[in-house]
Amino acid sequence: MTERIGSTDIESLVITRFNWDYAAKQPRLRALYEKGKAAQWNAVTDIDWTPQLHYGAPLTDSPSTGAAQARRPDNCPVPRELWNDYRWEYHAWITSQFLHGEQGALLATARLVETAPDLDDKFYAASQVTDEARHVEAFSMYLERLGHGYPINPALHAMLSNIVSDSRWDIIYLGMQIIVEGLALAVFRMSQVSGFDPIIRQITRLVARDEARHVAFGVLALEGLSNELSSREKSDREEFIKESALLMSRRFRLEEVWERMDINVAAGVEFATTDPVMCDFRRLMFSKIISSLAKLELLTEGVREHMEQLSLLRRSVGGRR
Template sequence: MTVADDLGRSDDAETRFVWDYGRSDERLHALYERSKAAQWNATTDIDWDAGVGTPGHVELLGTGLPLERAGSPVPPERWSDFQWEFHSWMTSQFLHGEQGALLATSRLVAMAPDMDTKFYAAAQVADEARHVEAYARYAGLLGNTYQVNPSLKRMLDTVVTESRWDIVFLGMQIIVEGLALAAFRLESCRSFDPVIAQLTRLVARDEARHVTFGVLALREIYGELTSREKAEREEFVKEAALLMSRRFRLEEIWQRLEVNAADGAAYALRDQRMIDFRRVMFTKIITSLAKVGLLTPGVHAHLAQLQLTRAVPAEVNA
C-alpha cells in the first residue's frame, strides 16, 4: 500500500477486506499473543467486596488529590466533598472514555489494512468491553456519577466518525489511550479505595499494550507522509490536545458544588499541582508522538502553550 492511496482517500475506508492471511508484522503478532495471554475477568479477578469508599472516607485521599487546598474557591468545610466529587468525576470519565475506545476499536477491525492489525484490534475490542463492564460496576457501587465531559464527548465523536483509519488510530490509540494510561497508573497509586486501585492496575496493563499497538501501526507509514498529510495530522493533534486539556477545568464539579464556574476553572488552570498533574498525564502522549514523527516544533509549542509540557526541546521532530 502507499500512503497517498491509503491515507488520503476516505471513500473506501469504512470496511476493508484483506485476502492475504499471511503474517505481515511480527511485532503486531507478538503483541496479539501477549494480549491473548493477559486476558482477565472483571467478575472474578477483582475483589468487589474489598471496600468502596464513601464521602466520609475521603480524608484517606491525603495528598493524592492533584490540587492544592490553598487558594481554592471551595469553602474549607466542603473540601472533603470536593475530594469525593473529584474521585467520582474521574471514575465517570474513565467509564465514558472506555466506551469511546470500544466503539473506535471496533471500527478499526473493519478499517485496518492488514490482518495482523485486524487481529490485534479485535483483541482490544474484548479488552475495552471488559473495561466498560468493570467501570460501570464500580460507578454503580459509588452511587455518584457524572455525564460525559463535553470536551471528551467532542473528541470521541470525532474519532468514531473519522473515515481515515490512521486518524482513528492517532486519536484513540495515541491521544485518548495515552491519556488514559497515565491516569490509570496515577489512580492505582493514589486511590484511597482498594477496589478502584486493583481495577485501574489491571486496566493500565491493557492500556500499555493499546498505546504500543498505535505506535507500531503508525510509525512506519507516518514516515512516508506528504507535507500536506503531515500538516493535517499535526492540526488534528493540536485540536485533540486542546480538547483533552479543557477536561481538567472541572466545570461539572464546580457546578455540583455550587462554586462559581469561572472561579473554579481559573483555580484549576493556575494551581501548580494541577499543572504538574496535566503534564504528567500528557507524558505518554508526547513520547508516542515523538515515536511516530509528529512531535514537531509547532506541536510541541502548542503543548507548551497549553501548559502540557515545558519549552520546546532541540530534539523534537523537524
C-alpha cells in the same frame, strides 16, 4: 450508574477493508496479540469487590490516599468544610470519564477491525475490543456501587466524536491509541498507586496493563507513517493533534464538578487551570502522548509550540518546569 445519560448517534463514512492475504506480516504486532490473549482477566472474578464503599465518608489527609488532593491548597475556591465532599465529587467525575472514555475506545477499536488495512492490525484490534468491553464493564460496575456518576465531559465527547466520525484509519489510531489511551494510561498508573479506594486501585492496575499494550499497538501500527504522508496530509494530522490536545486539556477544567458543588464556575476553572499541582498533573498525563508522538515523528515544531502554549510539556530531567 444512577443517572441515565441517554445515547448519541454519530454518522460516519466507513470504508470496510477485506484483506485476502492471511500471512503474518508484522511479527511484533503478532507477538503483542499473543500477549493480549494470554493477559485476559475477568472483571467479575479477578477484582475483589468486597471492600465497602461509602460515598462521602471522611477521607484521611495522608498523601498516600488520594495523592495530590490529600491537602487543600490555600487558593482553592472549595471551602475548607467542603473539601472532603470535593474529593468524592472529583473521584466520581474522573471515574465517570474513565468509563465514557472506555466506551469510546470500545467503539473506535471496533472501527479499526473494519478499516485497518492489514490482518495483523485487525487481529490485534479485535483482541482490544474484548479488553475495552471488560474495561467498560469494570468501571460501570464500580460506578454502580459508588451510586454517583457524571455524564460525559463535553470536551471528551467532542474528542471521541472526532475520532469515530473520521473515515481515515490512521486518524482513528492517532486519536484513540496514541492520544486518548496515552492519557488514560498515565492517569491509570497514577490511580493504581494513589487512588483512595482499594477497588479502584485494583481496576486501574489491571486496566493500565492492557492500556500499555494498546498504546504500543498504536505506535507499531503508525511507525513509519509520517514518511509516507504528503506535506498536506502531514499538516492535517498536525492540526488534528493540536485540536485533540486542546480538547483533552480542557477536559480538566472540572466545570461539571464546580456546577454540582455550587461553586463559582469561573473561580473553579481559574483554579483548575492555574493551580501548580493540577498543572503538574496535566503535564504528567500528557507525557506518554508526547513520547509516542516523538517516536512517530509527529511531534513537529508546530505541535511542540502548541503543547508549550497549553503548558503541557515537561522540561527534560534536571531542567526547570
